[in-house]
Structures are given as C-alpha cells and as structure tokens.
Amino acid sequence: xxxxxxxxxxxxxxxxxxxxxxxxxxxxxxxxxxxxxxxxxxxxxxxxxxxxxxxxxxxxxxxxxxxxxxxxxxxxxxxxxxxxxxxxxxxxxxxxxxxxxxxxxxxxxxxxxxxxxxxxxxxxxxxxxxxxxxxxxxxxxxxxxxxxxxxxxxxxxxxxxxxxxxxxxxxxxxxxxxxxxxxxxxxxxxxxxxxxxxxxxxxxxxxxxxxxxxxxxxxxxxxxxxxxxxxxxxxxxxxxxxxxxxxxxxxxxxxxxxxxxxxxxxxxxxxxxxxxxxxxxxxxxxxxxxxxxxxxxxxxxxxxxxxxxxxxxxxxxxxxxxxxxxxxxxxxxxxxxxxxxxxxxxxxxxxxxxxxxxxxxxxxxxxxxxxxxxxxxxxxxxxxxxxx
Ligand code: NZQ
Ligand code: ZN
Numbered sequence: 001x002x003x004x005x006x007x008x009x010x011x012x013x014x015x016x017x018x019x020x021x022x023x024x025x026x027x028x029x030x031x032x033x034x035x036x037x038x039x040x041x042x043x044x045x046x047x048x049x050x051x052x053x054x055x056x057x058x059x060x061x062x063x064x065x066x067x068x069x070x071x072x073x074x075x076x077x078x079x080x081x082x083x084x085x086x087x088x089x090x091x092x093x094x095x096x097x098x099x100x101x102x103x104x105x106x107x108x109x110x111x112x113x114x115x116x117x118x119x120x121x122x123x124x125x126x127x128x129x130x131x132x133x134x135x136x137x138x139x140x141x142x143x144x145x146x147x148x149x150x151x152x153x154x155x156x157x158x159x160x161x162x163x164x165x166x167x168x169x170x171x172x173x174x175x176x177x178x179x180x181x182x183x184x185x186x187x188x189x190x191x192x193x194x195x196x197x198x199x200x201x202x203x204x205x206x207x208x209x210x211x212x213x214x215x216x217x218x219x220x221x222x223x224x225x226x227x228x229x230x231x232x233x234x235x236x237x238x239x240x241x242x243x244x245x246x247x248x249x250x251x252x253x254x255x256x257x258x259x260x261x262x263x264x265x266x267x268x269x270x271x272x273x274x275x276x277x278x279x280x281x282x283x284x285x286x287x288x289x290x291x292x293x294x295x296x297x298x299x300x301x302x303x304x305x306x307x308x309x310x311x312x313x314x315x316x317x318x319x320x321x322x323x324x325x326x327x328x329x330x331x332x333x334x335x336x337x338x339x340x341x342x343x344x345x346x347x348x349x350x351x352x353x354x355x356x357x358x359x360x361x362x363x364x365x366x367x368x369x370x371x372x373x374x375x376x377x378x379x380x381x382x383x384x385x386x387x388x
Contacts, residue, residue, distance in 0.1 A: 002262030031091025098142025144195030146255025148177035194285030266371035275364035303372030
C-alpha cells in the first residue's frame, strides 16, 4: 500500500539537441550578477564554455567565475566558492558540468548567506537552510546522478574522511536544467560507464525495499529494462543518439523523487560507496558497482520475493522448475554478466582500497534501516572483503 505523500517537482527541463537555445529566456528571469560554476576544464575543451559566456554576455549579465570544481567536491572548495560569491554579491548560480558541479552549486546556494559553518549545519547536523537561498540553473554535461532535477548535494571532507549527502527541499532544486544528450558524447569512456551504473544503483536502492505492490516498482522495472538495453548499445557506439538520450532521461527519472514516493527506500550501496569515496576519491558510480553484488547477495535471503521478481521481470530469467533461491540468484548472475560486459569496476582494490582501510570505511558508513536487512558492522566488513 502506498503511504501518504506530496509530489511536486519545481525544476523546468529543456531536453534535446537544441535545448541550449532556451538558456537566454531562462536567464532573463533571474539576477544579473551570475556565478558561472564549472569543473576541471572539460567545458573549455569542448567549446561549451565559449557558447555559455556568449549567451551570458548577450543577456547583459555580469559574469563571475568559480571553476575547478573537482569530482567529489570538497568542503574547502565550498568555502572558497562562498568567498567568491560574497565578494561579488552574486544573485544567480549557473552550474555547467556534471553532478559534482551541480551538487556543489546547490551547496553554495544554501551556504553563501548562511551565518553558520555550512559543513557542520547541513552535512553533520542535517539542518535545513534558514537563510536566503541563491537560485541555481544547470546545463548538464554528464549523466548519472540525477542532480539536475533533485535537491541532493554531496560534499566530501578529506580531513575527517567523510562524504555526506544532504537532500535539500524543493527550494534548492535547480530552477531549470538543460539536457542535451550530445553534450555528453565527449565524456571519457570510464565516466560514461560509471554514470550508467550510478543510474542502475539509484533505481535498485529504491526498488529493493518494501514488499507491497507499488506502482513505482513497475515504473522502475521499465526504467531498468530500458537502461540495460540502451547501455549495451551506447558502450558499442557512444554517439548513438537514441541510446544516449534514453539514458539521459532514465537518469533523471531514476532520482527526481517520483519513484520513491509512498514507499521506503534502502540506499545502503550508496552509504558504503560514499565511505569508499571519502577514502579513495574514486569515481562515484564505480564505488557502487564494486560493492553492489556482494551487498545484494548478502541481503537476498531477506528479500527473496523481490529478488525473484527482479530476476524474472528485469532479466527475463525463466522461473520454471526452479526454487526461489535459484531464480533470485540467476537474476544477480545476469546482472553480473551485464556489468562485466559493459566494463564496470567489480572490485574495490581496483579503486585503491587496501585491507587496512576496511575498518575505517565501515566506520564511515551510515547504516540505514529501509532495506531488507539492517547491516551490522561485521557484515559491512564482510561485503568489503568480498569486493577486495
Ligand atoms: O571537471 P571536468 O573537467 O568538467 O570533468 C568531469 C569530471 O572529471 C568529466 N566530465 C563531465 N562532463 C564531461 C566531462 N568530460 C568530458 N566531457 C563532458 N561532457 O567527468 C568527470 C566526472 O564528473 P562529475 O561531475 O564528478 O561526475 P558525476 O556526474 O558522476 O557526479 C558525481 C558526484 O555527484 C554525487 C557523487 O557523490 C559525486 O560527488 N552524487 C549526487 C547525487 C545527487 N545530487 O542526487 C546522487 C548521486 O548518488 C551521487 O552521490
Ligand atoms: Zn549515486
């Protein structure tokens, strides 16, 4: 049975090859002192930076820059961005990049006018913003996180070895996001594939929870089937527009709050993955691919019905003359073959994790209770060991 909920998503999306044409009209709605936020330079290489600056100039905006946002943005970078934004009295943030740039821009949005330390307030105490929030718009260049249409914002503190996400409310969602699948063609192969698994993981985190008959589960099975199909095509031909555009749209729907409505969710793969990220700074999607199978094999006995359904409805496993365990295991085996076929990282040792880090990674893992089994610390260590 679906629980009670409110569903509303304020982000306006512009999707397709010509979607950047809508940027001027959107910018005209917001302030004239714009902070242009971007990453380590890919947008300069691809020529997108020049296009965006031209549009901003044509709109008569005063442009201030905050480049160099790293994958897994850090708390130090957040402080630096606050300083730039305050010194220049900016009143709009334009994020051009992937999830890191978008997440970081949302963190800035709630931190610029914050009187307290934003890391402590939002990421350690999980308090909600009580200051003026600067509006954010996004031009997305990397697919996976869903950050373009949600309130998620993940920040890393390397000193304390903590990577923490705060899911902010609607007032922090991007006001608009421009989604042109062609802008993602220049992504390195590794990043593209990491994004594919990030999407899969977002769906599975929300799928493997609850035993009720939820419409969301049917939606998620459809999204998963489309993702599996399109990812196989995109890996062989990264400029296949049909596949890349489908994947971009799946990523948005996987984490724009819709499929979680009315049901519980798990998010344990992300909790373990984020702790690995805090230790290694590894690519987010690959931290998830490396631990997913050991985790799902660990919890499968506690959610056997759902794992059986996953095998049959998503991976076309035949249920004839087989026990529940056999069917469920075949589903995970099919997932494993797909992961290997598309070239995902399957072991945390490939991400730089060594045995001496396991205790610390387990200690940095937040334990959620929405999945089929509440993990003990020993079980987290066991999962990590199996992934070494
Ligand atoms: O920095 P640049 O030079 O732009 O290069 C980036 C970066 O090195 C590159 N890139 C992006 N678009 C490109 C491109 N290179 C060539 N052509 C393009 N079109 O790709 C690299 C990775 O980018 P990044 O933004 O870090 O990747 P992603 O989108 O996966 O974002 C990861 C961050 O998002 C967080 C993760 O934890 C991580 O910190 N997440 C955010 C979530 C949310 N807001 O809801 C949920 C997710 O689960 C996730 O935790
Ligand atoms: Zn993720």
